[in-house]
Amino acid sequence: MATVGVLCGRVRVEEKLIAAALTEVGVSPRPVTPAGLPLPPTPMPTPIPPAPAAAGGLAGGLLLDRGQDRAVATALLAAARVCGAIVLDAGIAASGDRLAVASTLATAGVPRPTTHLACTEEAALIALADVGYPATLLPLPFGSAAVALLDADTAEAVVEHRSVLGTGRAALALVQAGIWPTSARVRLVVVDGEAVATLPGAEARPAALHIAESTARALGAAMLGVDIVYTAGGPVVWDVAPVPEFRHATPLGGKTVAEAIAELIQRRLPSPELVPAPPATVEFTHPGTFTIRLGEETRHGVVLSA
Amino acid sequence: MDVGCPECGAEFELSGVEQGEIVTCPECGVELEVLSVDPISLGLAPEEG
Numbered sequence: 404m405a406t407v408g409v410l411c412g413r414v415r416v417e418e419k420l421i422a423a424a425l426t427e428v429g430v431s432p433r434p435v436t437p438a439g440l441p442l443p444p445t446p447m448p449t450p451i452p453p454a455p456a457a458a459g460g461l462a463g464g465l466l467l468d469r470g471q472d473r474a475v476a477t478a479l480l481a482a483a484r485v486c487g488a489i490v491l492d493a494g495i496a497a498s499g500d501r502l503a504v505a506s507t508l509a510t511a512g513v514p515r516p517t518t519h520l521a522c523t524e525e526a527a528l529i530a531l532a533d534v535g536y537p538a539t540l541l542p543l544p545f546g547s548a549a550v551a552l553l554d555a556d557t558a559e560a561v562v563e564h565r566s567v568l569g570t571g572r573a574a575l576a577l578v579q580a581g582i583w584p585t586s587a588r589v590r591l592v593v594v595d596g597e598a599v600a601t602l603p604g605a606e607a608r609p610a611a612l613h614i615a616e617s618t619a620r621a622l623g624a625a626m627l628g629v630d631i632v633y634t635a636g637g638p639v640v641w642d643v644a645p646v647p648e649f650r651h652a653t654p655l656g657g658k659t660v661a662e663a664i665a666e667l668i669q670r671r672l673p674s675p676e677l678v679p680a681p682p683a684t685v686e687f688t689h690p691g692t693f694t695i696r697l698g699e700e701t702r703h704g705v706v707l708s709a
Numbered sequence: 710m711d712v713g714c715p716e717c718g719a720e721f722e723l724s725g726v727e728q729g730e731i732v733t734c735p736e737c738g739v740e741l742e743v744l745s746v747d748p749i750s751l752g753l754a755p756e757e758g
C-alpha cells in the first residue's frame with residue numbers, strides 16, 4: 404500500500420477526514436509531525452539521525468501540507484522538496500505571505516480590493532486616506548488577525564500602536580479597502596483547480612467559483628481556501644487560507660474536500676519506477692579494492708592510480 | 710462527563726474543572742480553555758504572546 408506523509412502539528416478533524424478518505428482509496432496516511440529532532444536540509448546523509456516520523460514523509464515520497472504553524476511548515480516543505488518529495492500545498496500561499504499572494508493575483512489579473520503595502524506608520528495613514536474608510540489592516544503572515552478600521556481616529560490609534568509594538572516584518576501590513584467580516588465572505592475550497600466545497604450558508608455564484616479557481620491556478624496551489632466578497636464592482640478575492648478548515652464545508656458537487664484531496668493524491672503518487680533509487684554505498688573491502696552496492700546490485704572494483 | 714475536543718473531535722472524560730481552566734486534549738495535545746462548567750464546554754485556549 405502506498406504511503407503519503409501528512410504534515411500537521413496536530414491531527415485535527417480535517418486531517419482525520421483526509422486519512423479516512425485516503426484509506427478508502429487504498430493509500431496509507433502517515434502523520435508527519437515536526438518533531439524535536441533536527442531535519443536533514445539535503446538528501447545527503449547527515450551525522451544527526453533525523454526524526455523518524457518526519458523523515459518518513461520526506462524520503463522521495465509524497466507530502467501533503469496541512470501544517471498549522473506556517474513558519475515551521477514553510478521550512479519543512481522546502482526541505483522536503485530538496486529531499487525529492489512531491490509536495491502538495493497551496494503554492495505561493497504556502498511558502499509566501501499575504502503580500503506575495505496579493506502581488507501574484509494582481510499580476511495574474513485576478514480581481515482584488517484596492518490594496519497598498521504599508522511599511523511605516525506614515526505610509527499606512529497615506530494608504531488609508533487613499534482607500535477611504537472603512538478599511539482593513541492585514542498583517543502579512545497568514546493566520547494573523549485582520550484589524551477593521553472604521554474611521555481616521557481608530558486608524559491612527561491602531562497604526563501608532565502597531566508601529567510602537569512591531570518591528571521589522573511585524574510592522575508591515577496590507578491596507579485593503581472595505582471591511583468584510585467572516586460572515587459576509589464566501590469561503591470556497593479549491594482542490595486540484597476545482598472549487599469543490601463552500602462553507603455552509605455561503606452563496607457561491609458562478610463568478611465566485613471562477614475567481615476562486617483562477618486564484619488557485621495563479622498561486623500554483625494544489626489546494627487552497629479562497630475568501631470571496633461581493634463588492635459593488637463584482638466579486639473579488641479578499642484573502643486566502645493555505646490550510647483551510649473544511650469540517651463544516653458543503654460539497655458543491657459529488658465529492659467532499661477530503662475525497663477530492665484523496666483523488667488528487669492518487670493521481671500524483673509517484674509511480675514505483677520514478678521513486679529515486681536508494682543512494683549507492685561504497686565500501687573499501689581491502690586496500691586497493693572496493694565494493695559498490697546500489698539497491699540489490701553489487702559491483703566490485705580495483706583502485707587504479709597513476 | 711464526556712466532552713469533545715473542538716480541534717480533533719476526540720471525546721474524553723473531564724470533571725472537577727473550573728471555568729477558565731486550561732486543559733490539554735489527550736488525543737491531539739491542543740490546549741483547551743474551559744468556557745463553562747455546567748455543562749462543560751471547551752474552546753481553543755488563546756495563544757500566548
Ligand SMILES: [Zn+2]
Nearest residue numbers: 714717734737
Ligand atoms: Zn484534540
